Amino acid sequence: MGLLDFFKGKSSEDLASKYERLVTEAAKEAGTNWWSVKPSQLKTYNEKIFILSDQEKVEFISETIKRCDNYHKGRKTYSTNDIEYMKDRVGETLIKHVLKTRLELTDKHIAELCTIFTTGRTFTHGVTRLVWPVGLLVNQIEKQIKQRGLSPDLRTSLSTIKKAISVLDYFYDEKDKLKLQEKIDAIIFKEDNTSEEVKPSYFQTEDEFGIFANKTIDEYSMETRIIWYKLVSMCRKASGSKPSGKYIVQGTALYKTLGPEKFKRTVNSWLEFIIKYKETEKQHVSEWQGRTNTHTYYQFLNSTNLDTLKGFVWLYTNFYDKATLFTISALAERAYRKIPGKGPAAAAIGNACMYVLAESRGLDGIGHLSRLKLRIKQSSARKTIDQYLVSAAKKMGVSLAEIEDMAADDFGLTNGAMSFDLEGYSAKLKITGIGKTTLNWFKPDGSPQKSVPALVKEKLAAKLKKVKSTIKQIEINLTAQRDRIDRMLKLERKLSWAQFDQFYFSHGLISFIAKKQIWTISSAEKQVNCIWLDDKWKNCKGEEVKFETENATAELWHPVKSNIEEIRSWREFLEKNQLSQPVKQAFREVYILTDAEINTRVYSNRMAAHVLKQHQFNSLANIRGWKYTLLGAYDNGMFNQAATIELPEYNLKAEFWVNEINADDAFNDTGIWNYIATDQVRYTALNNQDPIELTNIPAVVFSEVMRDVDLFVGVASVGNDPTWQDSGGIPAYRDYWQSYSFGDLSEVAKTRKEILQKLLPKLKIASISTIQDKFLVVKGKLRTYKIHIGSTNILMEPNDQYLCIVPDRSKPNTENLFIPFEGDSGLSVIISKALLLSEDDKITDSTITSQINRK
Numbered sequence: 001m002g003l004l005d006f007f008k009g010k011s012s013e014d015l016a017s018k019y020e021r022l023v024t025e026a027a028k029e030a031g032t033n034w035w036s037v038k039p040s041q042l043k044t045y046n047e048k049i050f051i052l053s054d055q056e057k058v059e060f061i062s063e064t065i066k067r068c069d070n071y072h073k074g075r076k077t078y079s080t081n082d083i084e085y086m087k088d089r090v091g092e093t094l095i096k097h098v099l100k101t102r103l104e105l106t107d108k109h110i111a112e113l114c115t116i117f118t119t120g121r122t123f124t125h126g127v128t129r130l131v132w133p134v135g136l137l138v139n140q141i142e143k144q145i146k147q148r149g150l151s152p153d154l155r156t157s158l159s160t161i162k163k164a165i166s167v168l169d170y171f172y173d174e175k176d177k178l179k180l181q182e183k184i185d186a187i188i189f190k191e192d193n194t195s196e197e198v199k200p201s202y203f204q205t206e207d208e209f210g211i212f213a214n215k216t217i218d219e220y221s222m223e224t225r226i227i228w229y230k231l232v233s234m235c236r237k238a239s240g241s242k243p244s245g246k247y248i249v250q251g252t253a254l255y256k257t258l259g260p261e262k263f264k265r266t267v268n269s270w271l272e273f274i275i276k277y278k279e280t281e282k283q284h285v286s287e288w289q290g291r292t293n294t295h296t297y298y299q300f301l302n303s304t305n306l307d308t309l310k311g312f313v314w315l316y317t318n319f320y321d322k323a324t325l326f327t328i329s330a331l332a333e334r335a336y337r338k339i340p341g342k343g344p345a346a347a348a349i350g351n352a353c354m355y356v357l358a359e360s361r362g363l364d365g366i367g368h369l370s371r372l373k374l375r376i377k378q379s380s381a382r383k384t385i386d387q388y389l390v391s392a393a394k395k396m397g398v399s400l401a402e403i404e405d406m407a408a409d410d411f412g413l414t415n416g417a418m419s420f421d422l423e424g425y426s427a428k429l430k431i432t433g434i435g436k437t438t439l440n441w442f443k444p445d446g447s448p449q450k451s452v453p454a455l456v457k458e459k460l461a462a463k464l465k466k467v468k469s470t471i472k473q474i475e476i477n478l479t480a481q482r483d484r485i486d487r488m489l490k491l492e493r494k495l496s497w498a499q500f501d502q503f504y505f506s507h508g509l510i511s512f513i514a515k516k517q518i519w520t521i522s523s524a525e526k527q528v529n530c531i532w533l534d535d536k537w538k539n540c541k542g543e544e545v546k547f548e549t550e551n552a553t554a555e556l557w558h559p560v561k562s563n564i565e566e567i568r569s570w571r572e573f574l575e576k577n578q579l580s581q582p583v584k585q586a587f588r589e590v591y592i593l594t595d596a597e598i599n600t601r602v603y604s605n606r607m608a609a610h611v612l613k614q615h616q617f618n619s620l621a622n623i624r625g626w627k628y629t630l631l632g633a634y635d636n637g638m639f640n641q642a643a644t645i646e647l648p649e650y651n652l653k654a655e656f657w658v659n660e661i662n663a664d665d666a667f668n669d670t671g672i673w674n675y676i677a678t679d680q681v682r683y684t685a686l687n688n689q690d691p692i693e694l695t696n697i698p699a700v701v702f703s704e705v706m707r708d709v710d711l712f713v714g715v716a717s718v719g720n721d722p723t724w725q726d727s728g729g730i731p732a733y734r735d736y737w738q739s740y741s742f743g744d745l746s747e748v749a750k751t752r753k754e755i756l757q758k759l760l761p762k763l764k765i766a767s768i769s770t771i772q773d774k775f776l777v778v779k780g781k782l783r784t785y786k787i788h789i790g791s792t793n794i795l796m797e798p799n800d801q802y803l804c805i806v807p808d809r810s811k812p813n814t815e816n817l818f819i820p821f822e823g824d825s826g827l828s829v830i831i832s833k834a835l836l837l838s839e840d841d842k843i844t845d846s847t848i849t850s851q852i853n854r855k
Contacts, residue, residue, distance in 0.1 A: 019063040022048055027083065027090040034086045039097040049094065054103045058113060061098060064091040065116050065132065092132070099136035102143075107153035110141055114157040118164040134161055135180050142187055150191040158184050178204055178304045182236075198226045201233040206302040209277060209309075213270050227258050235311025236304065242355055243314040251315045264319060267312050268327060274301075274309065274349075275330050279339045300345040313352040320361045322409075323466070326473050328353045329368035336376045341670055344378055351384065358388035366392050367407035371480035377622035401493060405503040408481060411474050413508030420467050422460050425453050427467060431512045434582050434822055435479045437471055474509065481510050485517070486583045487625065489556050490704040491649050494522075500554035505532075513582045518557040518570060523547045529557045529566070533577060540569035542576075556583075560590045560703045574820040575758065584821040587755070589747035591706035593694055602691035603680040607709045610678040610740070611661065611733050612716040617643075617676065620715055624708050631660040631676060633667040641676075645708070646686060647701060654705045655682045656712070663730045675718065675730065681709055707747075714748050720791050722804045741793040745774055749790035752827050756789065759817055763831070765838045776830055780840035782852055787837075792829045794837075796852070803851050807832055 026044040030037040039045040052060060068088050105113075117132050138161060141154055162184045165177050189199040202217065203210035217228045231254050238247070255263035279300040285292060301309070316328060335350035344350060354372070357365035366389065373385045386400075393403040412418050416431035424444035431437050441449035456464055495504070504514040515532040528545045530537040536544045559567045570586035573579075581587075597604045614630060621628045621643045628643040642655040657679035667673050683692045683705075694702065718724045718733070719740025729737060745753060756776060760766055768779040775786040775795075784797040794803040807829045819827070836843065843849055 015059055016063050016067065019060050020067060022060070023064060023067070023087050023091045023094065026094060027087040030086075030090055034090050037090060037093060039094055045094065045097065049098065050101070054105060055109070057098050057101075057103060058105065058109050061095050061113060062116055064095055067091065096133045096136060099133055099140060103140055105140060105144060107144075107151055107157075110137075110144065110157050111153055113137055114160050118160060134165070135176070137161070138180060138183060138187075142183075145187065145191065150188065155188065158188060178302075198229050199233070200225075201229040201236065203232065203308060204302045204304045207280070207299070207305060209270070209273055209301060210305050212273055213305075216266055216269060224258065227254060230254055231312070232308060235315075236308045238307050238311030238314060241351055243311075243317075247311075247314065248317060251311075252318060255315060260319075263315075264324065267316075268324070270309065270312070271327050271331050275327075275334045277301075277334075279345060297341055298339045300339060300342075301349075306346055306348055310348050310352045313349060313356060316356045317359045320364070322364060322473075323469060325357065325360060325364050325368055326469065328356050329372060332357070332368075332372055333375055336378055336381055338377075344381075347378075347381070350376075350381060354381070354384060354388060358392065363403070363407040364409060366403060367409050367477075370404045370407055370484065371477060374480055374483045374623075377619060379622070379627045382622075401488075401491075402499075404484065405499065408503065408507065408510055409473075409477060410508030410510075411470060411477075413474070416508070416512040418508075420463075422453075422456050422463055422467075425449065425456055429471060429474070431474070431478065431509075434482050434513075435475045437475055439467075439471060478509060478512065482513055482582045485510075485513055485556070489558055489583070489585075489588075490647070490701065492555065492558070492698075492700055493649075494553045494555045497549045497552040497554060501549075504554075516579060516581050517583055518585050520555045520557045521547055521552055522555070523549070523552040529562070529570075531573075531579070533579070538573075540566055540573050542573060557585060558700050558703075559585065559588050560592070560699050571754075571820065575818075578818050580819060581821045587751050587821050589703075589707050589710065589751055591703040591710070591747065592699070593702065597694050601693050601695075603682045604694065604706070605680060606706065607656070607681060607713050608679050609736075610713045611718050611730075611736050612658070612676050612678060612713065613718060613721075614660075614673055614676045617658075617712055617716040620712050624711070626656070626708070630672045631658075633660075633662075633671045633673060642682075643712075645705070648686060650698060650701055651686050652692070652697070652701065653684050653686050654701075655684065656680075656709050657682070661730065661733070663732070666730060675733075678713065681706065710746055710748060714746055714790070717791075719743075719793075722793055722806055725802075741791045742774070742788050742795065743790075745790045748824075748826075749774075752824060752830075753789045755819060755824075755827065756830070759819075759831075762817065763834075765834055768838055769834060776834055778834045778837050780837050782840045785834075785837045785840075787830055787833055789830065790826075792826055792833065794833065801851075801854070803848070805833055805836070805848055 022044060025048070026037075026039070026042050027034060029042050029044050039049075049057075049060065068091060071084055071088050114137065117134055117137060138158070141158060145154060162181050165181055186199060193199075203213045205211050205214065217225060217232075220228065231251070234247075234251060234254065243251075277300070279298045281296060281298055284295045284297065300306075313328070313331070316324060319325075332350045332353035335346040335348075335353065336344045339345050354369065357368050357372075359365070369385050369388055373382055373389070376382055376385070389400055389403060393400050396403060396406075398406070413429075413431075418429050420427040420429070426442045428440050428442065429437055430440075441452060443449050443453075452464065500519075504510050507514070518529055518531045520527060520529050521537070526547065528537075528539060528547060530539050530545050532538075537546070539545050559570075567586065567590075574581065574586055591606075594606070597606065618628050618630055624645075626643045626645045629641060631641050641660075642657045644653055644655050646653050658676040659679060660673040661675040661677055662673070663675075666675055683694070683697055684690060685692065714720070717740055718729065719737050725734055725737050753771065757771055760769060760771065760776075763769070765778060770777050771789075772786075774789055776789060778785045778787065785803065786795045786797065786800075788794070792807070794805060795801065796803050817831075840852060843852070
């Protein structure tokens with residue numbers, strides 16, 4: 001007799017009352033702990049439910065689900081204090097516990113439970129009854145199959161469950177859903193095949209990557225495919241932050257049967273696909289309490305594919321070649337890139353990449369980690385990188401800074417240049433700037449070749465690809481090393497001459513940077529500030545200086561340690577010799593304690609009372625090595641927040657305090673405030689929160705911290721956004737926008753003004769342009785324009801009417817102009833605007849002309 005036949009023979013009302021009473025008793029016994037109750041601790045469960053027969057337990061599950069269905073039907077609101085709601089949640093917990101017990105179920109019982117689980121409804125917006133423990137039911141089916149085999153009815157039940165799982169609402173765990181489907185497939189496959197046969201295992205096809213990867217597997221013979229099935233099946237189970245030794249041993253044995261090169265070639269194609277892969281935008285429509293809600297979300301990789309790919313990345317711990325490590329590094333950077341509403345695209349893959357780099361032989365992997373520390377914005381990821389770097393340094397008995405020196409790859413360069421030989425043809429690479437190189441081709445007779453030779457393209461494609469990869473690595477690493485050396489200015493790090501010569505001055509890559517910087521060389525007899533020019537060390541007056549290198553030390557010169565005369569001399573030296581510094585020194589902004597800061601003793605208000613775009617501030621802070629947590633509307637204005645940077649070399653921590661700007665609709669879809677207001681800069685010791693007087697902060701530290709903060713304000717201030725006021729902004733802060741947009745110049749803007757004064761005579765607009773106080777004034781054909789040297793915003797004479805021009809930052813106009821330092825995009829924006837407005841009668845953009853012609 002089946003369960004439904006059984007119901008016909010008895011009063012369903014009697015059954016309902018019987019099991020309703022049991023759930024009521026259990027709920028009362030659970031009391032206020034109903035949400036975390038353990039059935040095994042309830043007397044009702046142990047003495048009345050556990051002892052039920054298997055058939056009665058099926059009845060209990062059925063009636064409890066019916067009861068819950070009736071409770072939820074048509075309901076739009078819920079109260080956790082409602083006894084009926086409590087009974088509903090306790091009943092669900094009891095069902096799960098019952099299904100964990102040993103049961104002897106007939107095929108009909110299972111079919112009926114399957115129907116109940118997959119056709120019931122629980123909430124008014126129509127989530128299927130799969131909220132019930134379908135996985136536990138599958139476990140029960142698996143046990144029955146082991147005892148009596150896979151009958152047609154059980155096969156039908158499994159198929160019904162698998163089909164129903166596919167329509168789960170989107171917010172249920174996708175990974176669990178797919179694992180359950182695969183488990184069902186595995187149960188059926190095991191019953192239908194011999195023990196020697198291997199079940200085909202593929203990537204999930206819910207994303208484009210899965211389709212691509214599966215296609216590469218299917219291109220192999222069946223014999224080879226079986227090995228890939230085993231690898232995919234094993235990697236899919238990858239869990240945790242690090243692989244076990246057993247995992248690596250098993251995986252290594254499998255891919256060795258393929259052949260390491262075949263394995264790496266295929267997996268590399270997957271990794272390169274992911275590096276270029278873009279997240280997809282999706283929408284989910286649901287109903288809740290009579291309203292239709294549309295939620296936009298972004299998906300990078302299917303969660304199961306993500307785990308599987310992580311498992312494959314772990315197996316790369318056995319490969320140490322430069323190309324592979326570069327690919328792993330690029331994958332890590334892609335994995336940590338943020339996607340809207342989620343954060344890092346695939347943090348688990350990123351963590352796996354960092355593990356592989358840390359475990360690699362030699363120092364190449366450490367070099368990549370050092371670069372990634374400057375590129376990745378997530379504080380948790382940077383902390384992990386630091387831990388790996390510190391661990392590696394400890395193993396080698398050196399400091400963190402020293403191991404980063406040692407790990408910097410020179411790529412076989414000599415003085416920033418190298419040659420590639422390709423069957424008689426040669427290609428000569430030369431570094432021309434930070435992140436910039438040139439590659440010139442030569443024929444076998446030494447004469448120049450305008451482009452890549454046809455022979456190389458056709459017959460040496462693999463070698464050409466390797467050349468291009470090397471060039472890309474050089475450009476990326478040069479930028480990273482520039483940023484690392486810039487950070488050294490904050491640390492006042494002294495290098496022995498041997499260290500300086502090996503890792504900086506004579507280093508194939510870094511020498512391009514080091515020889516353009518000013519160094520303080522200290523020896524027993526003297527100390528000199530000098531730069532390398534024309535194969536000689538020279539001082540700021542251009543005079544050759546000589547010193548004994550034995551026992552000498554080298555340290556990056558910082559202008560805060562020198563007087564105004566020497567700083568001016570160095571600036572004139574760079575301009576005279578047309579030297580552009582990768583790391584700004586002579587023209588570096590210097591911040592010295594003011595009287596106001598001496599009076600406030602423990603804090604500086606110099607950068608207070610600015611309005612910043614919070615997300616832009618957060619990105620800048622992370623790039624500069626600061627830690628910051630975004631302020632959300634859910635904080636309700638109760639907490640202030642500080643961006644902090646730790647300086648262990650000085651046992652100091654700097655804090656830049658900010659407050660959320662609480663205004664109507666001034667937060668994004670995820671509840672994060674759009675704007676923040678700046679406050680004090682303070683310093684504390686690393687091990688306590690006691691404020692330290694500013695007069696006790698080393699001059700270099702104070703100057704560099706304030707320079708960072710000035711950068712945050714200078715870039716993230718709403719005053720820099722020419723569209724902020726027109727697009728709504730925040731009415732209460734429009735006076736700030738006006739005062740910042742056209743107010744006093746910051747230290748960065750003062751340096752920009754000094755450079756602009758020397759550049760202006762060389763520009764074609766020199767005859768119609770002047771610098772007046774805070775502005776570059778340009779006389780056009782139609783009107784005269786005042787471009788603010790700080791914000792780059794524009795006023796038009798005679799009535800100081802605001803002119804909104806959004807610059808195209810992808811087309812700088814300073815390429816052919818000498819600038820003694822790199823990295824000031826604001827300068828190119830000013831020049832771009834000036835050149836455009838000098839011929840205002842030729843402007844065709846109506847969004848600009850309509851403003852110019854408005855009187």
